[in-house]
Amino acid sequence: MVRSLTTNFSWNTDAANMLMAILIYCTPLWLVQWLQVKTGNLSAPMELSFLPKAALLATLVWMFLALGNTGGGAFIYFQF
Amino acid sequence: MKISPNKPGVREVECAFLRKYWLAFPLLGACSFLAVGGPFWQWVEGASISVHWANLLSWRTLSWAMASLVIPAIWWLGLHFPVRRRWTLLGALGLFLAMDLLLRTSFLQVPLWLAARTRLDSGQYFMREVCHVRLEENAGRQEPRPAVVLVGSSQVLNGVDTDLLRELLAPVPVIRRAMFGMTPLKALAMSSHMPFRAGDHCVLYLSEFDFTNQDEFPFAWFRPYASWRTLPGVLQSMSRRTKTWHWRRVTDYMLAATVQSWQVRDFLQQVAVHFWAPASQATRSGNDDVKTVLVTSARAELKHAPAEQRAFLRFAKRLAAHDVDMVIFEGDVNPAIYSPSRMAAKSQVRDFLVELTADSGQRYVSREEQGLAFTAEDWSDMSHLNSVGREKLTRRMAEVLSENTSMKREPTQ
Numbered sequence: 001m002v003r004s005l006t007t008n009f010s011w012n013t014d015a016a017n018m019l020m021a022i023l024i025y026c027t028p029l030w031l032v033q034w035l036q037v038k039t040g041n042l043s044a045p046m047e048l049s050f051l052p053k054a055a056l057l058a059t060l061v062w063m064f065l066a067l068g069n070t071g072g073g074a075f076i077y078f079q080f
Numbered sequence: 081m082k083i084s085p086n087k088p089g090v091r092e093v094e095c096a097f098l099r100k101y102w103l104a105f106p107l108l109g110a111c112s113f114l115a116v117g118g119p120f121w122q123w124v125e126g127a128s129i130s131v132h133w134a135n136l137l138s139w140r141t142l143s144w145a146m147a148s149l150v151i152p153a154i155w156w157l158g159l160h161f162p163v164r165r166r167w168t169l170l171g172a173l174g175l176f177l178a179m180d181l182l183l184r185t186s187f188l189q190v191p192l193w194l195a196a197r198t199r200l201d202s203g204q205y206f207m208r209e210v211c212h213v214r215l216e217e218n219a220g221r222q223e224p225r226p227a228v229v230l231v232g233s234s235q236v237l238n239g240v241d242t243d244l245l246r247e248l249l250a251p252v253p254v255i256r257r258a259m260f261g262m263t264p265l266k267a268l269a270m271s272s273h274m275p276f277r278a279g280d281h282c283v284l285y286l287s288e289f290d291f292t293n294q295d296e297f298p299f300a301w302f303r304p305y306a307s308w309r310t311l312p313g314v315l316q317s318m319s320r321r322t323k324t325w326h327w328r329r330v331t332d333y334m335l336a337a338t339v340q341s342w343q344v345r346d347f348l349q350q351v352a353v354h355f356w357a358p359a360s361q362a363t364r365s366g367n368d369d370v371k372t373v374l375v376t377s378a379r380a381e382l383k384h385a386p387a388e389q390r391a392f393l394r395f396a397k398r399l400a401a402h403d404v405d406m407v408i409f410e411g412d413v414n415p416a417i418y419s420p421s422r423m424a425a426k427s428q429v430r431d432f433l434v435e436l437t438a439d440s441g442q443r444y445v446s447r448e449e450q451g452l453a454f455t456a457e458d459w460s461d462m463s464h465l466n467s468v469g470r471e472k473l474t475r476r477m478a479e480v481l482s483e484n485t486s487m488k489r490e491p492t493q
Contacts, residue, residue, distance in 0.1 A: 013356060013357035016355075016356045016357070017353060017354050017355055017356055017357060020352075020355035020356060021352055021353045021355065024352050024355070025352070035090070035093065038087070038088070038093050039084075039087055039088060039089060039090050039093055040084025040085070040086070040087035041084075041087070041089075041090065044090045044093075047089075047090040047091075048090060048094065049091070049094055049155065049158040049159045049162065050154075050155075050157075050158030050162070050163050050167070050168050050171060051151070051154050051155045051158045051171075052094065052155065052158075053168050053172070054168050054169075054171035054172040054174075054175055055172075055175060057168075057169070057172035057176075058172045058173075058175035058176040058179065061172070061176050062176055062179050062180070062341055065335075065339055065341040065342045065345065066341040066342070066344070066345050066348045066349075067345070067348060067349055067352055068345075
């Protein structure tokens with residue numbers, strides 16, 4: 001089982017979808033962490049200049065609203 | 081908090097990034113413009129993507145690339161002329177509002193609903209119907225002639241053959257605004273997405289099925305149709321206890337009416353997690369256990385939902401205000417789930433609707449007048465007609481609507 005977990009990889013549409021979802025959800029986090037590592041400053045995102053800071057804040061709020069998890073689910077209709 | 085004093089400051093990192101990568105902005109701008117021309121729509125449809133790189137050399141792409149230089153220019157200005165924090169926050173708010181407003185335009189609405197529809201699995205009936213409604217809404221209502229607008233639940237979706245009704249009523253247009261799980265309360269919530277015009281006929285198929293055993297606050301159903309034009313009426317139809325108990329749902333509903341990103345979030349997430357390809361075609365609702373539970377629920381004791389009646393009165397007033405006639409067909413369910421309590425509820429709902437239509441001069445077509453007398457062979461399950469029952473009901477509906485002389489009015493200007 002361990003071998004199949006570590007070696008049984010295949011590239012298919014599900015894998016492509018998962019990779020893209022990771023990119024969409026994690027890109028802001030990676031950008032912030034890259035900046036923190038580059039400057040050695042944990043509060044670097046708050047010291048950005050006007051445009052990148054405004055864009056980062058707007059994107060985070062937008063992603064929180066549009067893609068955030070609120071614990072609820074989409075309405076699923078069960079036909080009976 | 082600075083933890084490595086030997087590393088460059090944020091300003092130095094930004095300046096170095098701009099010096100090194102400023103050309104990436106026009107290049108990305110040109111590529112994004114190239115995508116909008118064709119590959120974007122191929123992605124929306126879930127088809128294989130082909131890019132014509134030669135189009136990079138067109139004047140339009142070049143001008144878009146030049147326009148993209150505005151971004152590094154503003155960034156550079158921000159670095160050399162720092163602004164106060166409050167202006168940055170205002171800038172963030174402005175950008176967020178711009179993103180939300182852009183999401184409301186047909187420029188993004190059409191690809192969003194098309195992309196979401198392509199990426200739904202076969203069991204997501206409700207979301208598929210939302211996509212249908214929102215796409216039709218974006219296309220607009222072209223035909224000036226008064227139309228028949230079908231409003232109702234899955235009983236209407238399964239019980240009325242829209243194509244056959246169009247054929248029988250031609251040239252009168254038939255618009256479908258029926259949704260899975262729709263009740264009067266939900267119809268009221270969705271009414272801002274119903275394209276009513278003076279002279280239209282709103283056709284409903286109502287019975288005790290729509291006025292009993294309903295979810296007190298179906299916020300996930302409301303969310304994609306939330307609007308401040310209908311929200312006050314919906315909340316006023318509910319009891320104070322319901323609103324207080326479900327205050328989180330009320331907040332969700334109000335947020336959806338205000339912010340488009342929240343309203344369409346279920347669909348955006350569907351696109352985000354199925355970015356490249358449609359979802360698998362596995363049917364979510366094909367679970368026999370779920371069906372058994374729901375059939376048992378259909379046979380259970382019925383509990384009246386007063387909010388549905390209040391909402392229906394508001395919906396009727398809204399139609400009257402738009403000079404839209406209402407034609408109510410008395411609904412039915414499979415005789416297999418008839419019970420004394422169901423027959424009592426059926427009678428109560430009928431009395432309520434008869435009284436309402438008599439007072440307002442609207443049309444109520446009882447089961448006796450329909451004369452269809454559905455048997456067990458006309459139903460595919462406990463509440464939905466099969467193809468045989470569907471044809472019977474559609475043809476009878478067309479007869480009743482054709483009899484109505486006001487359907488022959490001249491087109492409105």
